[in-house]
Amino acid sequence: MEExxxxxxxxxxxxxxxxxxxxxxxxxxxxxxxxxxxKYLKEEKGFKYLIDLCGVDYLDYKYKNxxxxxxxxxxxxNLDTKILLRLKVRxxxxxxxxxxxxxxxxxxxxxxxxxxxxxxxxFKGHPNLKRILMPDDWEGHPLRKDYPVYLEExxxxxxxxxxxxxxxxxx
Amino acid sequence: MATYLxxxxxxxxxxxxxxxxxxxxxxxxPSTHGVLRLFLELEGETIVNCTPIIGYLHRGVEKLAETxxxxxxxxxxxxxxYIASAANNTAFAxxxxxxxxxxxxxxxxxxxxxxxxxxxxxxxxxxxATHALDIGAMTVFLYCFRDREWLLNIYEKICGARLTHTYxxxxxxxxxxxxxxxxxxxxxTEEFPSRIYDYETLIDVNRIWLKRTKGVAVVPAEDxxxxxxxxxxxxxxxxxxxxxxxxxxxxxxxxEFIVPTGKNGDTYDRYRVRMxxxxxxxxxxxxxxxxxxxxxxxPVVAENAPDLLMPEKIRKPEPKPVPKKGVIFKGEEIPVxxxxxxxxxxxxxxxxxxxxxxxxxxxxxxxxxxRTPSFVHISAIPYMAKNHLIxxxxxxxxxxxxxxxxxxx
Numbered sequence: 001m002e003e004x005x006x007x008x009x010x011x012x013x014x015x016x017x018x019x020x021x022x023x024x025x026x027x028x029x030x031x032x033x034x035x036x037x038x039k040y041l042k043e044e045k046g047f048k049y050l051i052d053l054c055g056v057d058y059l060d061y062k063y064k065n066x067x068x069x070x071x072x073x074x075x076x077x078n079l080d081t082k083i084l085l086r087l088k089v090r091x092x093x094x095x096x097x098x099x100x101x102x103x104x105x106x107x108x109x110x111x112x113x114x115x116x117x118x119x120x121x122x123f124k125g126h127p128n129l130k131r132i133l134m135p136d137d138w139e140g141h142p143l144r145k146d147y148p149v150y151l152e153e154x155x156x157x158x159x160x161x162x163x164x165x166x167x168x169x170x171x
Numbered sequence: 172m173a174t175y176l177x178x179x180x181x182x183x184x185x186x187x188x189x190x191x192x193x194x195x196x197x198x199x200x201p202s203t204h205g206v207l208r209l210f211l212e213l214e215g216e217t218i219v220n221c222t223p224i225i226g227y228l229h230r231g232v233e234k235l236a237e238t239x240x241x242x243x244x245x246x247x248x249x250x251x252x253y254i255a256s257a258a259n260n261t262a263f264a265x266x267x268x269x270x271x272x273x274x275x276x277x278x279x280x281x282x283x284x285x286x287x288x289x290x291x292x293x294x295x296x297x298x299x300a301t302h303a304l305d306i307g308a309m310t311v312f313l314y315c316f317r318d319r320e321w322l323l324n325i326y327e328k329i330c331g332a333r334l335t336h337t338y339x340x341x342x343x344x345x346x347x348x349x350x351x352x353x354x355x356x357x358x359x360t361e362e363f364p365s366r367i368y369d370y371e372t373l374i375d376v377n378r379i380w381l382k383r384t385k386g387v388a389v390v391p392a393e394d395x396x397x398x399x400x401x402x403x404x405x406x407x408x409x410x411x412x413x414x415x416x417x418x419x420x421x422x423x424x425x426x427e428f429i430v431p432t433g434k435n436g437d438t439y440d441r442y443r444v445r446m447x448x449x450x451x452x453x454x455x456x457x458x459x460x461x462x463x464x465x466x467x468x469x470p471v472v473a474e475n476a477p478d479l480l481m482p483e484k485i486r487k488p489e490p491k492p493v494p495k496k497g498v499i500f501k502g503e504e505i506p507v508x509x510x511x512x513x514x515x516x517x518x519x520x521x522x523x524x525x526x527x528x529x530x531x532x533x534x535x536x537x538x539x540x541x542r543t544p545s546f547v548h549i550s551a552i553p554y555m556a557k558n559h560l561i562x563x564x565x566x567x568x569x570x571x572x573x574x575x576x577x578x579x580x
Contacts, residue, residue, distance in 0.1 A: 022511070022512065023269055023512075023513055023514060024514060048396050048397070049396050049399070049412075050399060051399075051516065051523065051525055051542065052525050052527060052540070052542040054527060054540040054542075056529055056537075056538045056540075057538070061531055061537065062510070062531055062532065063510045063531065063532070073527065073540075075514060075525070075527070079396070079410070079412055079417075082417055082418070084418075084514075086514065105397060105399070106394075106397045106398045106399070106554075107397070107398060107399030107547055107550070109550060110546065110547070110549075110550040114546075118233075131226075132225065132226060133225065133226040133229045133579060133580075134226060134229065135226070142231060142234055143233060143234055143538075147234075149234060149235070149237075149238055
């Protein structure tokens with residue numbers, strides 16, 4: 001474990017900003033050069049299984065010590081050495097995109113689509129980036145912190161509104 | 172879905188163009204086990220392309236969890252995979268305990284393990300019943316439901332609910348087993364292995380069953396890992412990855428069991444893996460029951476477990492010599508839950524269920540992420556269904572063991 005972290009720190013000193021010791025070792029990475037790190041981890045270090053990929057919105061988070069609004073969190077697992085790694089990439093609101101890892105892990109395909117659907121983070125290089133859980137014509141990204149839990153009537157989903165009116169007319 | 176058609180027309184010479192046949196399977200199709208829609212592109216009866224469309228059961232569990240406190244969130248987890256809700260409860264509870272730094276008493280760990288394995292048996296019985304029914308074996312369905320009913324009745328005695336039992340909670344479990352439940356479980360573990368044998372005699376060497384399952388939807392080990400498949404589906408391909416062995420939680424470290432694996436990675440192997448898992452689950456329950464008397468009388472909830480109704484902020488009173496009358500209570504605010512993040516994953520009956528939680532010190536999670544096995548498994552359908560017949564697609568949906576409540580969240 002220690003060896004791996006030291007090696008990564010040396011080899012990718014321009015990509016890795018910080019290594020934190022939490023419940024699992026956490027690498028905080030820069031966006032540029034991130035794909036090289038992931039490729040190295042998968043092909044050389046045997047992290048063949050991507051457990052999870054998700055976004056987190058840190059808008060007005062009290063204990064925040066960075067500027068960017070979003071974070072994309074990766075959990076990687078090595079089935080041989082049983083090491084679990086957590087990687088984080090911080091993404092500013094104005095420049096809201098991240099490199100897609102779908103060419104490396106097929107699993108990431110739907111995870112990234114969900115992340116895009118829920119947070120509006122664009123994944124560059126994704127083969128089919130569109131909404132997955134919400135309808136295609138939905139407005140807004142539900143898991144952002146500034147998205148309300150209960151919608152006002154004016155903000156209702158357009159298709160649903162039209163359907164309601166149609167039912168009213170017929171009855 | 173005109174877009175697919177237009178793209179294809181551009182690629183092929185217009186004169187030679189023969190329109191492929193498009194078919195919508197679902198969302199209301201009995202063998203899709205819920206509201207899964209598959210958009211198929213067919214050539215005769217062979218599937219050329221398959222696009223799963225999900226989201227019909229999306230309830231926004233992750234968003235809702237941000238408005239509820241930690242104990243209330245566990246109730247939401249019941250509604251994810253409603254066939255094995257005890258496993259979901261455990262995953263949530265484990266993540267929250269890690270975040271709060273709670274140490275669960277040993278008795279609670281044993282009880283959790285029992286409940287989780289019961290959930291696994293329930294799930295696999297329902298899977299076997301519906302999978303066999305889809306392929307055309309009616310009898311198994313009835314026998315499986317008979318035995319599942321037995322377990323559901325035990326669940327009812329444990330916590331009063333049959334499907335959505337919020338039995339596991341942060342820091343332990345809700346209440347202890349009574350002697351009646353333990354006796355009933357002993358009776359069940361005694362009887363159940365012979366029942367598994369009964370199911371096997373019904374379908375194991377059945378010629379139709381073999382023809383429908385052998386060599387269907389083969390997934391090589393390398394591809395299975397890359398697709399993110401977990402649970403019995405991955406083990407059917409010969410990869411012995413099981414969270415219970417790789418990162419033991421609860422009482423799995425102290426019980427003995429074997430992780431069964433398949434060889435060919437086809438539907439039949441996955442069936443064999445699940446049947447073997449039924450036996451192992453039974454064995455685990457038995458071992459845990461034997462260990463229960465050692466911990467007789469221990470508490471089942473951790474000492475500093477959060478109350479069901481968590482306050483927004485706990486206030487620490489200021490040390491004052493003599494409080495005067497009419498003084499407004501002032502104090503330092505302490506975070507209810509330490510800020511930070513935690514990741515916990517369990518081996519749910521369907522695969523790896525992982526929970527990632529971020530806390531901001533209040534009584535509600537800042538972000539709760541659930542990685543559900545069904546979501547990943549549905550994304551693998553296009554890969555598995557390619558160049559198979561429509562009839563095999565039913566077998567593929569069955570063998571993946573998906574629940575749409577689990578995938579859509």
